[in-house]
Amino acid sequence: MVGESPTPSLTLAQALIRTPSVTPHDRGCQEILIQRLSALGFQIHRLRFGEVENFYARLGTAGKNFCFAGHTDVVATGNPEAWRADPFAAQVIDGHLFGRGACDMKGALSAMVVACEQFLADNPHFIDQNSLSFLITGDEEGEAVDGTVRVLAWLKEQKEQLDYCLVGEPTSVAQLGDCLKNGRRGSVNGILVFQGKQGHVAYPHLADNPIHRSAPVLARLAGIQFDQGDHHFPATSIQLTNIQAGDGSTNVVPGSLEARFNIRFSPKNSPESLEKTIRTVLDEPGNPACQLTMKVSGLPFLSEDGPLRSALDRSVRETLHRTPEASTGGGTSDARFISQLCPQTMEFGLVGSSMHKLDEGVPLADLEDLTQVYRRLLQILFDP
Numbered sequence: 265m266v267g268e269s270p271t272p273s274l275t276l277a278q279a280l281i282r283t284p285s286v287t288p289h290d291r292g293c294q295e296i297l298i299q300r301l302s303a304l305g306f307q308i309h310r311l312r313f314g315e316v317e318n319f320y321a322r323l324g325t326a327g328k329n330f331c332f333a334g335h336t337d338v339v340a341t342g343n344p345e346a347w348r349a350d351p352f353a354a355q356v357i358d359g360h361l362f363g364r365g366a367c368d369m370k371g372a373l374s375a376m377v378v379a380c381e382q383f384l385a386d387n388p389h390f391i392d393q394n395s396l397s398f399l400i401t402g403d404e405e406g407e408a409v410d411g412t413v414r415v416l417a418w419l420k421e422q423k424e425q426l427d428y429c430l431v432g433e434p435t436s437v438a439q440l441g442d443c444l445k446n447g448r449r450g451s452v453n454g455i456l457v458f459q460g461k462q463g464h465v466a467y468p469h470l471a472d473n474p475i476h477r478s479a480p481v482l483a484r485l486a487g488i489q490f491d492q493g494d495h496h497f498p499a500t501s502i503q504l505t506n507i508q509a510g511d512g513s514t515n516v517v518p519g520s521l522e523a524r525f526n527i528r529f530s531p532k533n534s535p536e537s538l539e540k541t542i543r544t545v546l547d548e549p550g551n552p553a554c555q556l557t558m559k560v561s562g563l564p565f566l567s568e569d570g571p572l573r574s575a576l577d578r579s580v581r582e583t584l585h586r587t588p589e590a591s592t593g594g595g596t597s598d599a600r601f602i603s604q605l606c607p608q609t610m611e612f613g614l615v616g617s618s619m620h621k622l623d624e625g626v627p628l629a630d631l632e633d634l635t636q637v638y639r640r641l642l643q644i645l646f647d648p
């Protein structure tokens with residue numbers, strides 16, 4: 265940054281990165297945000313659950329409530345020696361800010377706060393008619409048990425309403441603004457155990473080979489289309505991920521076979537409907553006995569198209585001259601929980617290619633541009 269003074273977004277992002285808030289230890293990271301928001305007049309509710317720090321902050325009591333949501337926790341660094349710079353030093357090298365959390369998602373948190381500061385300076389009477397809020401958790405990268413889920417339960421108890429929610433996860437793929445997320449698929453994991461009868465390979469009539477018996481069943485399961493998909497979601501199918509039978513010897517028929525699978529599913533299906541379809545196949549006459557267990561790791565959601573989506577599209581177009589593509593791909597995020605309270609929930613943030621990796625980083629220009637996308641979004645939404 266020779267000859268240039270650091271911008272507010274960069275300075276704040278650096279302060280956040282220099283606080284090593286690896287899940288679930290916050291180490292004062294949220295306090296940095298709380299101080300900035302308190303200075304703007306936000307009312308702060310610190311919500312500690314178990315060992316996880318969270319907070320909800322609101323400015324204004326009237327009208328529509330726009331909520332910025334995100335997490336201050338970061339994943340571990342891996343070997344810090346393998347980074348080109350100390351992962352918690354937040355150094356700027358060649359126009360990029362490096363450090364754990366730079367793109368996932370301390371850069372976005374900084375952009376949100378600075379966008380609010382600038383927006384409120386431009387619109388001093390905003391809170392007479394509308395409200396801004398922040399829902400910040402320290403438990404997104406971990407079990408996600410004492411984080412957003414608990415905060416949402418608290419918001420419900422308080423009868424707090426969120427009208428629009430923008431989650432700052434890194435949704436951009438190749439360039440800032442090329443992609444937003446308006447939904448996510450659900451995910452279930454399953455285990456199938458087929459019982460056979462162990463025996464000597466030379467006497468197959470005295471054994472019952474679970475590999476032979478399960479193979480056609482597994483092929484049947486792999487071919488199921490649970491739904492055909494639509495323009496928001498790809499078709500739902502099963503992916504077998506592990507098969508285990510036998511102990512490596514070639515003269516023993518194994519006694520059982522275990523297969524594992526995952527299903528990423530659209531809102532057209534539910535964990536119950538998936539299980540029912542699978543059991544129908546397993547129960548077909550002639551199939552070997554099989555034990556099925558399934559565990560849900562995330563429910564699907566699809567955000568309603570409405571004012572938030574149009575305003576976000578317009579803000580990205582006006583700021584970056586690019587039209588974001590809406591996607592429901594990728595892993596899960598806290599948006600799956602928030603959307604149950606706030607049907608207009610969108611995710612939009614930085615380019616995610618370096619997240620969770622060594623040398624996580626973000627171009628300084630993207631940090632400034634994201635700040636302006638968030639600021640313009642508020643302007644369009646509340647003053648169309």
Ligand SMILES: [Zn+2]
Binds near residue numbers: 368369404433
């Ligand atoms: Zn994240």
